Amino acid sequence: MPVEAPAFVELRYFSSVTYVSMHSATAIARVLLWLFIASCSTSTSQLDFSDWLEAFAVEAREQGISKSTLDASLANVERIPLVIELDRRQPKEPGDFCGYLSAHLTGTRIERGRSLLKEHRDLLSRVSSQYGVPARFVVALWGLETNFGDHQGEYSTIDVLATLAYDERRGPLFRKQLLAALRIVDEGHRSPANLKGSWAGAMGQVQLMPTTFLDHAVDYDGDGRKDIWSSLPDAFASAASYLKSAGWHAGQTWGREVRLPALLSDDQRALGRKRSLTDWRRAGVVRIDGGALPRSSMRGKIVLPSEKLPDAFLVYSNFEAILRWNRSTFFAISVGALADEISRAASLRACRS
Numbered sequence: 001m002p003v004e005a006p007a008f009v010e011l012r013y014f015s016s017v018t019y020v021s022m023h024s025a026t027a028i029a030r031v032l033l034w035l036f037i038a039s040c041s042t043s044t045s046q047l048d049f050s051d052w053l054e055a056f057a058v059e060a061r062e063q064g065i066s067k068s069t070l071d072a073s074l075a076n077v078e079r080i081p082l083v084i085e086l087d088r089r090q091p092k093e094p095g096d097f098c099g100y101l102s103a104h105l106t107g108t109r110i111e112r113g114r115s116l117l118k119e120h121r122d123l124l125s126r127v128s129s130q131y132g133v134p135a136r137f138v139v140a141l142w143g144l145e146t147n148f149g150d151h152q153g154e155y156s157t158i159d160v161l162a163t164l165a166y167d168e169r170r171g172p173l174f175r176k177q178l179l180a181a182l183r184i185v186d187e188g189h190r191s192p193a194n195l196k197g198s199w200a201g202a203m204g205q206v207q208l209m210p211t212t213f214l215d216h217a218v219d220y221d222g223d224g225r226k227d228i229w230s231s232l233p234d235a236f237a238s239a240a241s242y243l244k245s246a247g248w249h250a251g252q253t254w255g256r257e258v259r260l261p262a263l264l265s266d267d268q269r270a271l272g273r274k275r276s277l278t279d280w281r282r283a284g285v286v287r288i289d290g291g292a293l294p295r296s297s298m299r300g301k302i303v304l305p306s307e308k309l310p311d312a313f314l315v316y317s318n319f320e321a322i323l324r325w326n327r328s329t330f331f332a333i334s335v336g337a338l339a340d341e342i343s344r345a346a347s348l349r350a351c352r353s
């Protein structure tokens with residue numbers, strides 16, 4: 001990409017007002033390099049990775065990351081080509097709802113979720129009453145994100161984020177994440193060598209991105225570190241804290257499976273409009289077993305996960321909180337349905353009848 005005029009203007013401005021206060025030509029060169037990158041993000045791939053990393057370290061230092069953290073975290077950073085390959089291959093939304101459900105809501109996962117809900121009942125109850133998020137949703141997220149901690153990811157988070165930040169596709173986004181990861185190290189929550197997670201940068205038992213970690217992770221066991229990798233109290237409370245801040249309404253559930261009257265099935269605009277349960281009941285929407293919906297002022301809208309299927313879900317505001325965790329409709333339905341299955345509140349019928 002050619003250098004654009006604004007970048008040149010910024011460089012000139014910066015050099016004219018700051019050079020007298022800088023102590024070495026090298027320092028000036030590094031900061032100018034950083035400014036150049038910041039003002040022309042799509043050009044990062046033109047730089048050699050080590051030059052890019054050096055400039056990034058200058059920015060991180062400017063942002064308050066200590067030198068010792070930078071030295072320990074960035075000394076052996078390596079790009080991971082597979083991460084770029086996986087990033088390019090990622091589908092926006094998996095197309096097959098029933099295939100997604102059968103892969104994510106397995107009998108084994110449901111049974112294990114029930115057993116873990118029981119095993120950690122006391123801890124989950126405390127977390128649940130503090131944040132207003134029922135235990136079953138925390139366990140469902142845990143189950144879907146990492147199969148209850150089994151698959152937290154073994155990638156070095158620093159390597160992954162440096163790889164994606166250097167890449168031009170979503171560089172600025174991951175630059176922020178890399179900076180957040182360094183801050184996690186700097187605050188003493190995790191050593192750089194143990195800062196591990198998925199190929200996409202999500203970390204720990206419930207797969208939080210570094211910026212989410214900084215905003216919402218909790219040291220629930222009180223040992224001074226927010227440890228979402230090894231401490232279940234920290235992981236559960238962090239998940240609940242995040243959902244609460246995403247707008248979770250205590251005392252409400254996520255939604256339910258429903259059956260639509262034929263006339264309503266094709267009216268997408270009407271389905272997507274929020275109405276009270278009483279109104280949906282009047283419109284002819286019934287429970288999946290054919291029973292009447294309760295009369296209630298609670299509002300919800302209808303979601304159809306697949307045009308090819310009759311399955312429909314009446315979802316409430318907590319469904320939107322789950323969507324803030326992950327924008328996939330399939331994921332949000334799976335979290336709600338798994339939570340219901342785990343607590344035996346309801347058994348999903350979609351794709352199974």
Ligand SMILES: [Ca+2]
Pocket residue numbers: 218219220221222223224225226227231234
């Ligand atoms: Ca802790």
